[in-house]
Amino acid sequence: MILSALNRYYQRIAGNGDDAPPPFGFADAKVVGEVRIDAAGNFLGILDLRNADKKGKPAPRILSVPLPPHRTAGIAAGFLCDNAGYLCGCDDKGKPDRAAEQFAAAAKLHRELLHDVDDPAARAVLAYFETWNVADAAERLSGYGELLSGWLVFCIVDAAGGSCMAQDVPALRAAWENSLRADASAEVGQCLVTGESATPIARLHGSIKGVYGAQSSGASLVSFNISAATSYGKEQSFNAPVGEAAAFGYVTALNHLLRRDGTQWRRIGDTTLVFWAERDTPAEALFGDLFDPPEAPRNASADEIAAAQRIGDALDRLAAGQMPDDPAFANRDVRFYLLGLSPNAARLSVRLWIVGSLGSFIEHAREHHRDLMLVPEFSGQSPHPPLWRFVGDLRPKDKEGKIRGKNSDEGLKKLGGDLLRAALTGGPYPESLLSLLLDRFRSDRWITHPRVALLKATVNRRIRLNHLPMEELSMSLDANRTEVGYRLGRLFATLERIQRAAFGKDVNAGIRDKFMPSASATPMTVFPYLLRLSQNHLKKIRREKAGLAVNLERLAETIIGEIHDFPSVLTPQDQALFFLGYYQQKQDFFVAHSGESVNETPAA
Amino acid sequence: MSTGIQVKVWGDFALFTRPEFKAERASYEVMTPSAARGIVESIHRKPAIRWIVDRIRVLNPIRFDTVRRNEVSGKAPYSTARSAAGGRGNLPYLVADEDRQQRAALVLRDVAYVIEAHFEMTAAAGFGDNPGKHAEIVRRRLEKGQCAYQPSLGVREFTAFFAPAQSADLAQIPDSLRGEIDLGWMLHDIDFADGTKPHFFHAVLRDGVLDVPRFQGRRAAS
Numbered sequence: 001m002i003l004s005a006l007n008r009y010y011q012r013i014a015g016n017g018d019d020a021p022p023p024f025g026f027a028d029a030k031v032v033g034e035v036r037i038d039a040a041g042n043f044l045g046i047l048d049l050r051n052a053d054k055k056g057k058p059a060p061r062i063l064s065v066p067l068p069p070h071r072t073a074g075i076a077a078g079f080l081c082d083n084a085g086y087l088c089g090c091d092d093k094g095k096p097d098r099a100a101e102q103f104a105a106a107a108k109l110h111r112e113l114l115h116d117v118d119d120p121a122a123r124a125v126l127a128y129f130e131t132w133n134v135a136d137a138a139e140r141l142s143g144y145g146e147l148l149s150g151w152l153v154f155c156i157v158d159a160a161g162g163s164c165m166a167q168d169v170p171a172l173r174a175a176w177e178n179s180l181r182a183d184a185s186a187e188v189g190q191c192l193v194t195g196e197s198a199t200p201i202a203r204l205h206g207s208i209k210g211v212y213g214a215q216s217s218g219a220s221l222v223s224f225n226i227s228a229a230t231s232y233g234k235e236q237s238f239n240a241p242v243g244e245a246a247a248f249g250y251v252t253a254l255n256h257l258l259r260r261d262g263t264q265w266r267r268i269g270d271t272t273l274v275f276w277a278e279r280d281t282p283a284e285a286l287f288g289d290l291f292d293p294p295e296a297p298r299n300a301s302a303d304e305i306a307a308a309q310r311i312g313d314a315l316d317r318l319a320a321g322q323m324p325d326d327p328a329f330a331n332r333d334v335r336f337y338l339l340g341l342s343p344n345a346a347r348l349s350v351r352l353w354i355v356g357s358l359g360s361f362i363e364h365a366r367e368h369h370r371d372l373m374l375v376p377e378f379s380g381q382s383p384h385p386p387l388w389r390f391v392g393d394l395r396p397k398d399k400e401g402k403i404r405g406k407n408s409d410e411g412l413k414k415l416g417g418d419l420l421r422a423a424l425t426g427g428p429y430p431e432s433l434l435s436l437l438l439d440r441f442r443s444d445r446w447i448t449h450p451r452v453a454l455l456k457a458t459v460n461r462r463i464r465l466n467h468l469p470m471e472e473l474s475m476s477l478d479a480n481r482t483e484v485g486y487r488l489g490r491l492f493a494t495l496e497r498i499q500r501a502a503f504g505k506d507v508n509a510g511i512r513d514k515f516m517p518s519a520s521a522t523p524m525t526v527f528p529y530l531l532r533l534s535q536n537h538l539k540k541i542r543r544e545k546a547g548l549a550v551n552l553e554r555l556a557e558t559i560i561g562e563i564h565d566f567p568s569v570l571t572p573q574d575q576a577l578f579f580l581g582y583y584q585q586k587q588d589f590f591v592a593h594s595g596e597s598v599n600e601t602p603a604a
Numbered sequence: 605m606s607t608g609i610q611v612k613v614w615g616d617f618a619l620f621t622r623p624e625f626k627a628e629r630a631s632y633e634v635m636t637p638s639a640a641r642g643i644v645e646s647i648h649r650k651p652a653i654r655w656i657v658d659r660i661r662v663l664n665p666i667r668f669d670t671v672r673r674n675e676v677s678g679k680a681p682y683s684t685a686r687s688a689a690g691g692r693g694n695l696p697y698l699v700a701d702e703d704r705q706q707r708a709a710l711v712l713r714d715v716a717y718v719i720e721a722h723f724e725m726t727a728a729a730g731f732g733d734n735p736g737k738h739a740e741i742v743r744r745r746l747e748k749g750q751c752a753y754q755p756s757l758g759v760r761e762f763t764a765f766f767a768p769a770q771s772a773d774l775a776q777i778p779d780s781l782r783g784e785i786d787l788g789w790m791l792h793d794i795d796f797a798d799g800t801k802p803h804f805f806h807a808v809l810r811d812g813v814l815d816v817p818r819f820q821g822r823r824a825a826s
Contacts, residue, residue, distance in 0.1 A: 001633070192804050231800075
C-alpha cells in the first residue's frame with residue numbers, strides 16, 4: 001500500500017512542471033563542477049558550478065544526470081556523472097591504487113556504452129578516457145581541492161567556444177536509456193507494487209536521502225541487509241519482488257518529497273513525516289501547516305507574512321471549533337497519504353502510515369488545536385506555535401529557564417512521534433505524557449505555556465475518548481469550576497500573588513520554589529501553613545495598599561469557599577488540574593491588575 | 605458434510621509482515637490469507653487435506669502502534685543445523701551480545717477476525733480418508749479448543765486465541781470499516797512447489813469483509 005501509493009504519486013508528478021522529479025533512469029544530482037574537455041578529448045580544466053546560496057556559502061547546482069549506481073563499498077562507475085576518483089583517477093583520499101581502479105571501471109563503462117554512438121560529444125568523452133594519464137592526474141588536479149570529492153559532469157567545449165554538457169546531449173541520453181533496458185534484471189516475477197506479472201525484479205532499490213538522523217549517504221526503505229530479515233534463502237530485494245519501474249518510482253517520489261526546499265515534509269522528534277494527496281489540490285502545500293504551523297522568521301518578506309497570516313486565520317477558526325473557510329480547503333474528500341519515517345542506522349522504519357480524506361484530517365486538526373489552545377503567557381506570543389516547541393519544552397530546565405543537560409533530547413524523540421500520531425489520528429496521547437509533565441513541574445517548577453497547553457490537551461483528550469463525566473477544560477480561567485485540584489491550583493497562585501505583593505520582586509525562594517511540589521501532591525500537609533503565612537503577608541500589604549489586600553483576601557476566600565477539606569493526596573488527574581488552575585489564575589492576574597505588572601494585557 | 609469452518613480469532617497484537625518491510629517490520633492492515641491458513645492448519649493438518657481460505661472478516665477497527673525491540677541480526681546457518689540433526693557436528697548457536705540489532709515494528713492492536721475456510725482432499729488422501737471424517741475432526745477440535753501448536757497472528761510472539769464463530773460475530777462491522785476500502789496488493793500465499801514464489805492479489809475490504817480469490821499456484825502448503 002505504501003509503495004504503491006508512492007508509485008502512483010510519482011506517476012502523477014513525473015514530467016509536470018519545473019519541479020518535477022527525474023524520469024526513469026535519471027536522478028537530480030548536486031553537481032559541484034564540470035570537467036571541461038575539448039572535441040579531441042584533451043583536458044581543459046574543472047569549472048566550479050556552485051552558486052552562492054542565501055547564506056553566502058557555495059551551494060551545488062541541481063542537474064538531471066544519469067542515475068548513479070547505488071554503491072556502498074564496492075566499485076561501480078556512474079555514466080557521465082561521478083566524482084573525480086572515477087572520472088579522473090585522482091581522489092583526495094590518498095588512495096591512488098583505488099582511484100586507478102575506479103578510473104579503469106569508469107573508462108570501461110563509457111567505452112561499452114558509447115563505442116557505437118555517432119556523436120562528437122561521445123567521441124570527445126571516449127578520446128578523453130583514452131588519452132588521460134592517471135599518473136600525473138594528482139599534480140594537474142592539485143588546485144581543485146574540495147571539488148574533487150563532489151559530483152562532476154563532463155562539458156565539451158568546441159572550437160568556437162560554445163559548450164554543452166555531456167548528459168544533455170540527446171544521443172548520449174538515448175544510449176543510457178538503451179543500456180537500462182538491456183541491463184534489466186534477469187529475474188522476473190509478479191511485482192508486489194503494481195501486481196503485474198513477469199516484470200523484471202529490482203535487486204537493489206535506491207536510497208532515500210533527507211530523513212533526519214539517518215545516514216547522510218542515504219538509507220533504504222526496503223532493505224534486507226541483515227540475514228535475520230531474509231526468508232526462504234532469498235537474497236536482497238528478491239525477498240520482496242518489486243518491479244524495476246515501480247522501485248524507481250517510489251524511491252524517486254520519496255526523494256522528491258524529502259528535498260530540502262520541499263513543502264511536503266516535516267520533522268517532529270525522530271519522525272520525518274511526508275504527505276501527499278491522490279490528485280492535484282491546493283491544500284497539498286498547506287497541509288503540513290495545519291498540524292505544524294510555521295514560525296514567521298524575524299525578517300519575513302511580505303509573501304511569508306501573508307502566508308503566515310493565511311494559515312493563522314485558518315488555525316484561529318479551527319481553535320474556535322469552526323471549519324476553515326479558505327478555498328484551498330474546500331474540497332474535503334481528496335484522499336491524503338501520510339508516511340512517517342524513522343531512521344535506524346542504514347535503514348528506515350515506517351513509524352506512521354495514515355490514509356484519510358482531507359475532511360477527516362481537518363477534523364483531527366481542529367480537535368488538536370482546540371485541545372492545545374490556552375491563554376498565552378506573554379503578549380506577542382504566537383497563538384499557534386509549531387509542534388517542536390511543545391516537545392522541546394518538555395526538557396528539564398535549570399533555575400534561569402535554560403535547558404539543562406545536552407542529551408535531554410533522546411528520550412523525547414519517540415514522544416514527539418507519538419504526539420504527532422495522536423494529533424493526526426485523533427487518538428490518545430501516550431500514557432507517559434501526563435506523568436512526564438507532572439514530573440517536570442515538580443522538578444524544575446517552570447509552569448510554561450507549552451507545558452500547560454499539553455497538560456490541558458492530555459486531560460481534555462482523556463475526557464473525550466473515555467467519555468469521562470467531567471467537563472472539558474477551557475482556555476482561560478473558569479471561575480465556576482469546582483474540582484478540588486483546580487481550586488487548589490488557583491488558591492496557590494493567589495497565595496503566591498499575595499506574597500509577591502508583600503515583598504515585591506525581592507523574594508528569593510518564594511512559596512512556589514519551596515512548596516509547589518508538595519502542595520500539588522499532598523495538599524493537606526502544606527496548605528494550612530501557607531494560609532497562615534499569607535495572613536502575615538496580607539498584614540504587610542494592608543499597611544501600604546489596603547485596597548489590594550482586601551481584593552486578594554476576598555479572592556482567596558471565594559476560592560476556599562468551594563473546598564470542603566484539603567485532601568491528603570491528589571491523583572495525577574487532579575494534579576493536572578492543579579497546575580492548570582495555577583497557570584490560568586496567574587494569567588488572570590495580568591489581565592486584571594495591569595497597573596501592577598509589567599506585561600500588557602494578552603489577547604484572551 | 606460441509607467442509608467449511610468459521611473460526612473467530614483474536615489477540616492483543618498482530619503483525620502480518622509486509623514482504624517489502626521485513627527488516628523494520630510494518631504490518632498489513634488486515635490478516636493475510638497465508639496467516640489465516642496457518643492458523644487453521646494449527647488446528648488440524650493432515651497431508652490428506654488442503655485448506656483454502658475463502659473470506660476474512662475484520663471485527664475490530666484497524667489500529668496501529670509502534671514498538672522497538674532488541675533482536676539479533678543473524679540467523680543460525682541452516683546447513684550446520686541440518687548436519688547436526690543428522691548427527692554430524694555440533695548444533696549452531698548465536699551469541700546475542702555480539703549480534704544486537706534494534707528493530708522497529710509497526711504492529712496492529714486489538715485485532716479480531718473471523719476466518720472462513722474450507723478444505724479439499726489432496727492426492728495424498730489414503731483409503732480411509734473422506735471429507736466427512738476430517739470435517740468431524742476439525743469441528744470437534746475447534747469446539748474443544750484443541751490445536752497441534754498455538755496459532756499466532758503473523759509472528760510467533762503474538763499469540764492468537766481462537767473459538768468457533770458465533771452468529772453475533774459474523775454481523776459485527778466496525779463503523780470505520782463500512783463501505784469499500786482498497787488495500788492495494790497484498791500477499792496471497794507462497795507457492796512452495798515453485799521455488800517459494802510469493803503470489804499477490806488485489807485486496808478490497810467491503811464492509812469489513814475481505815474476499816480471498818482462489819490461489820493460483822500449484823501447491824499452497826508445504
